[in-house]
Amino acid sequence: MLIQAFNLCKRYENDITALDDITLSINRGEFVFLTGQSGAGKSTLIRLFFREELPSSGYLLISGRNVARLSGRERVNLRRNIGMVFQDFRLLERGTVFDNVAFAMKAVERPWVEIKRKVPEIVKRVGLAGRERELVTRLSGGEQQRVAVARATVNNPLILFADEPTGDLDPDTSRDLMRLFAEINAAGTTIVMATHDRDTVNEMQRRVIALQNGRVISDTMGGWTL
Amino acid sequence: MKLSSFRYIVPEAFRSMRRNAFTTFAAVATVMITLFLCAIFWLLGQNLDANAAAVESSVELAVYLEKDVPAARVAELREQLLGLEGVASLTFIGKEEALERMNEKFGSLYYVLGDANPLMDGFSLFAEAPEHIAPLAEQIAALPDVQMVRGNDGTVESLFAFTSALRKADFALMCLLGLAAVVLISMSIRITVFTRQKEVMVMKWLGSSNWFIRWPFVLEGVFIGVLGAVMAAAACFYIYSAVGKYLLQNDLTFILFLNVRQVWLPVALFMLGTGVIMGCLGSALSLRRFLNV
Ligand SMILES: Nc1ncnc2c1ncn2[C@@H]1O[C@H](COP(=O)(O)OP(=O)(O)OP(=O)(O)O)[C@@H](O)[C@H]1O
Ligand SMILES: [Mg+2]
Numbered sequence: 001m002l003i004q005a006f007n008l009c010k011r012y013e014n015d016i017t018a019l020d021d022i023t024l025s026i027n028r029g030e031f032v033f034l035t036g037q038s039g040a041g042k043s044t045l046i047r048l049f050f051r052e053e054l055p056s057s058g059y060l061l062i063s064g065r066n067v068a069r070l071s072g073r074e075r076v077n078l079r080r081n082i083g084m085v086f087q088d089f090r091l092l093e094r095g096t097v098f099d100n101v102a103f104a105m106k107a108v109e110r111p112w113v114e115i116k117r118k119v120p121e122i123v124k125r126v127g128l129a130g131r132e133r134e135l136v137t138r139l140s141g142g143e144q145q146r147v148a149v150a151r152a153t154v155n156n157p158l159i160l161f162a163d164e165p166t167g168d169l170d171p172d173t174s175r176d177l178m179r180l181f182a183e184i185n186a187a188g189t190t191i192v193m194a195t196h197d198r199d200t201v202n203e204m205q206r207r208v209i210a211l212q213n214g215r216v217i218s219d220t221m222g223g224w225t226l
Numbered sequence: 227m228k229l230s231s232f233r234y235i236v237p238e239a240f241r242s243m244r245r246n247a248f249t250t251f252a253a254v255a256t257v258m259i260t261l262f263l264c265a266i267f268w269l270l271g272q273n274l275d276a277n278a279a280a281v282e283s284s285v286e287l288a289v290y291l292e293k294d295v296p297a298a299r300v301a302e303l304r305e306q307l308l309g310l311e312g313v314a315s316l317t318f319i320g321k322e323e324a325l326e327r328m329n330e331k332f333g334s335l336y337y338v339l340g341d342a343n344p345l346m347d348g349f350s351l352f353a354e355a356p357e358h359i360a361p362l363a364e365q366i367a368a369l370p371d372v373q374m375v376r377g378n379d380g381t382v383e384s385l386f387a388f389t390s391a392l393r394k395a396d397f398a399l400m401c402l403l404g405l406a407a408v409v410l411i412s413m414s415i416r417i418t419v420f421t422r423q424k425e426v427m428v429m430k431w432l433g434s435s436n437w438f439i440r441w442p443f444v445l446e447g448v449f450i451g452v453l454g455a456v457m458a459a460a461a462c463f464y465i466y467s468a469v470g471k472y473l474l475q476n477d478l479t480f481i482l483f484l485n486v487r488q489v490w491l492p493v494a495l496f497m498l499g500t501g502v503i504m505g506c507l508g509s510a511l512s513l514r515r516f517l518n519v
Binding site for chain 2: 052155
């Protein structure tokens with residue numbers, strides 16, 4: 001098991017229970033959708049998986065390790081094995097496409113020769129070939145999304161988390177992105193994607209975990225279940 | 227963290243310094259002023275010490291006689307002085323000759339005296355060793371017809387006391403200005419931290435190690451310290467050599483002035499070391515509560 005959650009709860013100071021007793025496990029190589037209405041707790045669960053926040057109670061194991069008990073070095077290692085696509089991209093606004101993707105490799109101290117070789121490869125893979133020198137602020141939302149995906153996957157992560165990556169995309173563009181995700185998944189990366197995009201979920205026919213008020217209400221293979 | 231990662235770290239530090247050039251400049255200037263003043267005080271103290279030591283180690287004693295001592299009595303005194311223990315040689319200096327010497331030494335300073343000669347007849351006495359000076363001075367001062375004895379007297383002690391006070395003042399000054407410099411460096415780095423906050427957050431999410439994130443900020447502090455030190459050293463030694471040249475050109479050679487080549491190394495090392503330490507302290511101060519993944 002790659003990800004195992006036991007009775008995860010997350011409560012915020014204002015007495016809001018964002019997650020309530022979540023128990024689930026995700027295997028290596030799976031492609032999982034987290035669905036649910038706005039406020040269901042999808043983003044919160046991803047934040048816990050990504051260890052941006054810690055659970056109020058319960059345990060979360062990734063590769064068999066309790067993420068709440070990692071040392072600084074282990075935390076760094078965990079992050080290096082996780083790719084994250086944020087809903088708001090969080091790109092370097094002053095940088096070009098190349099800068100943004102290279103940044104992910106610099107951040108984990110890859111040698112420069114490798115960066116020069118690999119960045120154009122991955123940029124091509126997300127369909128932005130030849131546009132490395134363009135400033136990301138000049139790109140459309142969908143194109144920026146692709147840069148964010150390129151950045152999240154350039155270091156070949158074990159797991160890719162994506163929080164509503166198709167949120168602002170038109171149907172065609174989001175279909176392209178899903179094709180890319182399927183490719184990345186086929187290459188061995190486990191993908192967990194939060195979304196409330198019914199069409200995308202129905203098209204993909206993968207495992208769907210539905211949340212409601214912070215609880216898992218269904219966990220099935222196939223399409224949208226609400 | 228890998229050593230080869232400095233390829234990414236060093237340019238980042240320079241980029242930050244350029245990005246907030248104004249605060250960087252203020253921090254560099256403060257470091258420079260601090261180190262410059264400290265070095266000048268230090269060099270001044272060293273020269274005063276050297277002068278005092280030269281006086282202390284001198285074996286010369288000037289014996290001044292009362293007014294109008296008859297020649298026979300002078301001859302008698304001469305025999306008496308030669309008989310004392312530790313006296314190596316003795317020369318009689320008449321008051322005319324004494325005035326001439328003064329004029330030679332201080333130039334126009336004594337023209338103001340005109341024809342009046344305030345000086346006295348006396349002896350110039352050389353002892354065999356510096357330690358004979360004090361007992362000799364005491365014995366000679368007690369002799370009749372001797373007005374006073376000048377030489378290695380209290381002036382040396384007070385000079386040493388002065389230089390030691392100077393050192394303390396220098397130290398206090400350094401602490402005070404050094405503190406200001408450290409605060410300015412840390413302010414400059416804090417601004418960098420602030421402007422790079424988003425970038426640093428993303429680096430953490432991407433799995434950067436703590437030290438890989440911290441190093442550019444540390445280096446920024448160190449560069450500011452080193453830059454300030456180098457500028458201070460350049461200014462300080464330039465001025466020091468200029469003063470030396472001035473003294474030489476104006477025949478003020480009775481002042482013992484140490485050559486730059488004799489003094490520069492410890493002072494320069496001190497400046498560089500202090501610059502680096504101030505830089506590190508400045509970065510440590512602004513990174514203390516910051517940058518834990
Ligand atoms: N930092 C926080 N402090 C307090 N409450 C929070 C915080 N983050 C989330 N919540 C609350 O937790 C609940 C779940 O939020 P979450 O962002 O996980 O929902 P979501 O399923 O991602 O919704 P959406 O589809 O709108 O993104 C919401 O009621 C939200 O108000
Ligand atoms: Mg959300």
